[in-house]
Amino acid sequence: MSVTRTAGQKLKTDPALPPVAVVEPISFPLRQKILFLALGIIGAVAWFFIATLRGENVSAVWFVLAAVCTYLVALRFYATLIERKIHQPDDTRATPAEEFANGRDFEPTNRSVLFGHHFAAIAGAGPLVGPVLATQMGYLPGTIWIIVGVVLAGAVQDYMVLHLSIRRRGRSLGQMAHEELGTVGGWFAIVGVFTIMIILIAVLAIVIIGALASSPWGVFSIAMTIPIAFLMGVYMRFIRPGKVGEASVIGIVLLVLAIAGGSLVNGHPQLSKFFTLSPVELAFAIAIYGFMAAILPVWLLLAPRDYLSTFMKVGTIVFLALAILIVLPVMQMPAVTKFALDGTGPAFAGNLFPFLFITIACGALSGFHSLIASGTTPKMIQKESQARLIGYGGMLTESFVAISALITAAVIDQHLYFGMNAPLALTGGTPETVAAYTNGLHLVSGAGMPLPDATAAQFAQAASEVGEKSIISRTGGAPTLAFGMAHILSQIPIVGAAKAFWYHFAVMFEALFILTTVDAGTRVARFMLSDSLANIPGWQRFRDPSWRPGAWLCTAIVVTLWGSIVVMGVTDPLGGINMLFPLFGIANQLLAAIALTVVFVVVMKKGLFKWAWIPGLPLAWDLFITMWASWQKIFSPNPKIGYWSLNAAARQARAAGAQTFQGAKTPDQIDMVIRNTAVQGTLSILYAGLVLIVFLIGMRIAIRAVQKNGLPTSEAEGMPSKIFAPSSFVPTRLEKEVLAEWQAAGIDPSGDGRLPGMHHTSQQETVQEENQL
Amino acid sequence: MTIDDPTTPTQGRFAIAVEEARGDGSAPLPVPQDGDIVQRTWRGAVAVVRGLSGLDKYDRYVRHQERTHPDEPMLSEAEFWRCSWEAEGNNPRARCC
Numbered sequence: 067m068s069v070t071r072t073a074g075q076k077l078k079t080d081p082a083l084p085p086v087a088v089v090e091p092i093s094f095p096l097r098q099k100i101l102f103l104a105l106g107i108i109g110a111v112a113w114f115f116i117a118t119l120r121g122e123n124v125s126a127v128w129f130v131l132a133a134v135c136t137y138l139v140a141l142r143f144y145a146t147l148i149e150r151k152i153h154q155p156d157d158t159r160a161t162p163a164e165e166f167a168n169g170r171d172f173e174p175t176n177r178s179v180l181f182g183h184h185f186a187a188i189a190g191a192g193p194l195v196g197p198v199l200a201t202q203m204g205y206l207p208g209t210i211w212i213i214v215g216v217v218l219a220g221a222v223q224d225y226m227v228l229h230l231s232i233r234r235r236g237r238s239l240g241q242m243a244h245e246e247l248g249t250v251g252g253w254f255a256i257v258g259v260f261t262i263m264i265i266l267i268a269v270l271a272i273v274i275i276g277a278l279a280s281s282p283w284g285v286f287s288i289a290m291t292i293p294i295a296f297l298m299g300v301y302m303r304f305i306r307p308g309k310v311g312e313a314s315v316i317g318i319v320l321l322v323l324a325i326a327g328g329s330l331v332n333g334h335p336q337l338s339k340f341f342t343l344s345p346v347e348l349a350f351a352i353a354i355y356g357f358m359a360a361i362l363p364v365w366l367l368l369a370p371r372d373y374l375s376t377f378m379k380v381g382t383i384v385f386l387a388l389a390i391l392i393v394l395p396v397m398q399m400p401a402v403t404k405f406a407l408d409g410t411g412p413a414f415a416g417n418l419f420p421f422l423f424i425t426i427a428c429g430a431l432s433g434f435h436s437l438i439a440s441g442t443t444p445k446m447i448q449k450e451s452q453a454r455l456i457g458y459g460g461m462l463t464e465s466f467v468a469i470s471a472l473i474t475a476a477v478i479d480q481h482l483y484f485g486m487n488a489p490l491a492l493t494g495g496t497p498e499t500v501a502a503y504t505n506g507l508h509l510v511s512g513a514g515m516p517l518p519d520a521t522a523a524q525f526a527q528a529a530s531e532v533g534e535k536s537i538i539s540r541t542g543g544a545p546t547l548a549f550g551m552a553h554i555l556s557q558i559p560i561v562g563a564a565k566a567f568w569y570h571f572a573v574m575f576e577a578l579f580i581l582t583t584v585d586a587g588t589r590v591a592r593f594m595l596s597d598s599l600a601n602i603p604g605w606q607r608f609r610d611p612s613w614r615p616g617a618w619l620c621t622a623i624v625v626t627l628w629g630s631i632v633v634m635g636v637t638d639p640l641g642g643i644n645m646l647f648p649l650f651g652i653a654n655q656l657l658a659a660i661a662l663t664v665v666f667v668v669v670m671k672k673g674l675f676k677w678a679w680i681p682g683l684p685l686a687w688d689l690f691i692t693m694w695a696s697w698q699k700i701f702s703p704n705p706k707i708g709y710w711s712l713n714a715a716a717r718q719a720r721a722a723g724a725q726t727f728q729g730a731k732t733p734d735q736i737d738m739v740i741r742n743t744a745v746q747g748t749l750s751i752l753y754a755g756l757v758l759i760v761f762l763i764g765m766r767i768a769i770r771a772v773q774k775n776g777l778p779t780s781e782a783e784g785m786p787s788k789i790f791a792p793s794s795f796v797p798t799r800l801e802k803e804v805l806a807e808w809q810a811a812g813i814d815p816s817g818d819g820r821l822p823g824m825h826h827t828s829q830q831e832t833v834q835e836e837n838q839l
Numbered sequence: 840m841t842i843d844d845p846t847t848p849t850q851g852r853f854a855i856a857v858e859e860a861r862g863d864g865s866a867p868l869p870v871p872q873d874g875d876i877v878q879r880t881w882r883g884a885v886a887v888v889r890g891l892s893g894l895d896k897y898d899r900y901v902r903h904q905e906r907t908h909p910d911e912p913m914l915s916e917a918e919f920w921r922c923s924w925e926a927e928g929n930n931p932r933a934r935c936c
Binding site for chain 2: 073074075076077078079080081085087088089091154155156157158159167169170171173175176178179182183186187188189190192263302303307308309310311314363364365368369373376377380428432434435437438441442579582583586587589590593611784785786787800803
């Protein structure tokens with residue numbers, strides 16, 4: 067018994083086929099013990115140094131080591147605990163990818179490829195921007211939250227939602243909420259998802275406007291991506307039909323030329339004037355762009371730009387990680403700044419608790435991922451047991467991106483960091499005023515010594531080094547990240563010579579995928595809106611995607627919704643990003659609360675009360691901290707934090723006939739403050755209310771599940787699997803044995819071509835259901 | 840031998856047969872593959888890049904169609920991409936923040 071047990075078992079579902087699943091022996095070989103002991107020790111030492119070193123020379127290497135060691139230990143132990151105690155994946159059961167294989171959206175995909183797909187879909191500007199802003203509180207709080215948060219919350223959410231959706235034919239979060247929480251809960255969840263998408267698109271647009279405003283170089287190179295995409299689209303459709311690879315190569319070459327060409331535009335007197343746009347002009351440009359991109363055929367703009375952005379995204383993230391490892395820069399920011407304690411930071415207001423936890427959303431816990439982990443990835447996964455690597459492991463990778471972003475921001479000179487991230491009302495916008503402002507902050511070094519004063523010349527020189535007129539008050543996080551990247555890369559010989567090129571390369575990289583999120587998000591929101599409108603009797607026509615007036619009307623509504631928030635943000639006299647970024651973070655974390663509620667309810671329904679703390683812990687923490695932040699944003703009497711108290715203060719100033727109010731320099735601007743804060747305050751109440759309702763409905767069902775000792779869930783019946791694939795990147799000994807059996811039998815284990823088209827009827831059903839939500 | 844191992848109670852719901860792992864090194868030897876380790880690694884890397892960027896979509900479609908609907912007409916590469924962009928336009932996928 068013990069001998070066979072230790073070697074494991076192979077399970078068959080078809081006598082004619084080799085095994086399709088393995089039961090690994092529960093063992094912990096000595097080699098692994100030594101490996102994980104070593105990882106644990108290295109990680110602990112790295113954490114010790116991060117927590118205790120307080121000097122001028124804290125190296126980035128400790129952050130990389132602490133992160134990687136913690137991730138590997140968590141993936142091996144915590145994710146495996148979730149796998150064994152809650153998910154109990156069954157590889158004899160076909161995944162939606164296998165069951166409904168249609169050669170298109172449902173298709174079992176190699177695990178390495180799928181890992182890349184999943185990562186590219188979840189990683190965006192969020193994990194880059196949030197940590198950059200949070201660096202104002204010092205590197206320590208952000209580092210702890212990013213690493214601990216991902217292990218206990220973010221990766222848990224992604225993994226559990228992915229597993230849930232795999233067992234439910236790849237359904238989306240909205241559909242699963244509908245089935246598990248009932249009609250009312252489902253509808254609130256869908257309205258929540260829609261409104262959160264609107265704020266998300268708007269804030270990302272504001273972030274990129276922050277990098278492009280008054281930057282002819284940046285505007286030129288981003289603008290060039292549109293004709294480049296058109297050219298690629300026409301090439302793929304008419305010149306060399308279907309030659310996607312050739313078009314991608316042409317596109318990437320042109321893209322690099324566009325970034326380099328921006329330098330010439332920057333130096334040209336007329337052209338640079340032409341490409342210098344104000345934030346408001348850019349806001350309208352992005353709104354028009356978003357509308358056009360959502361109604362133009364996919365092949366002309368969206369598809370070609372998607373290829374460019376995938377290459378840029380994965381390439382640049384790997385490049386940044388390598389650069390950090392080569393340069394091993396030293397932290398300029400102290401471990402904890404005074405802004406963490408007094409809540410007066412210029413990038414965003416409020417204390418560490420709770421505002422750090424909504425500022426770093428993606429990278430530690432991101433509700434938006436639950437939309438990718440449900441619906442998209444389950445339709446491509448080969449085996450249930452791969453969900454640990456793809457769901458949990460994919461999120462760990464995103465967390466590493468967030469750590470890279472934090473390092474990148476923390477190695478910038480503190481005067482420059484605060485000069486870039488404080489709103490214009492504080493810095494005054496000129497090198498002299500900004501130097502006076504940052505000198506007035508009384509910044510201290512990592513060792514606690516006062517920093518030498520900055521001079522105006524330093525700010526002017528920093529700007530000219532990266533080919534910009536000014537780097538003052540370039541808020542939003544994207545310019546700071548680009549600046550930090552250029553700073554790190556400039557320390558590598560040869561490569562680093564082109565500092566201005568790298569700055570604009572980084573801006574382009576962020577802009578590309580922000581624009582992809584903007585137009586893909588607009589399309590998704592448009593479909594959500596038209597499908598909802600189609601439920602109104604007499605308006606069924608909205609369901610037909612080829613009905614142009616309906617598509618255009620819905621697109622226009624969606625673009626107007628986010629576009630007006632963008633305009634509101636860029637004209638905000640008090641600085642749009644520090645007014646709106648908290649709302650974005652709150653929205654994202656509240657979406658996570660919805661996803662975790664759904665997961666928690668299912669665990670309770672399955673009667674796994676003993677393990678309900680695994681999703682329960684992140685749910686409780688997320689809900690607590692986000693509700694606390696919402697509460698402060700709604701009720702705080704401090705006008706720097708509370709939207710409504712700021713609103714009241716502005717009203718009072720207006721009533722008293724004041725000409726100026728904080729950053730507002732005219733009575734019109736005071737009116738603007740009154741209007742904007744009312745919108746922001748209303749949205750805060752809306753989000754918090756929606757999520758509380760979903761949560762309470764979920765808890766009622768959970769209590770009923772306890773009383774009844776479990777309830778039926780909406781898990782699909784399933785069918786036997788006929789394919790085999792290892793569960794992790796490297797096959798185990800037992801998996802190798804099974805792979806060899808497939809090879810000896812002369813059958814492709816991945817089921818390429820063997821997967822029948824006989825399930826087309828049930829697949830039609832799934833597609834139809836999907837269209838209804 | 841039963842399959843309800845106490846640690847994985849639901850593993851193998853659809854299993855009709857259970858085999859013990861040999862675990863003694865007597866597994867069938869893998870059939871020799873084409874090319875040396877460098878060539879195979881290169882091919883694997885190319886396959887991952889093509890898969891990741893979606894460049895192999897048409898090839899996969901051809902394989903799928905040949906084996907499942909050999910009687911139906913095969914779309915040309917240009918037609919295939921046209922349909923697939925059309926489908927993408929009607930079923931947009933969200934990107935994350």
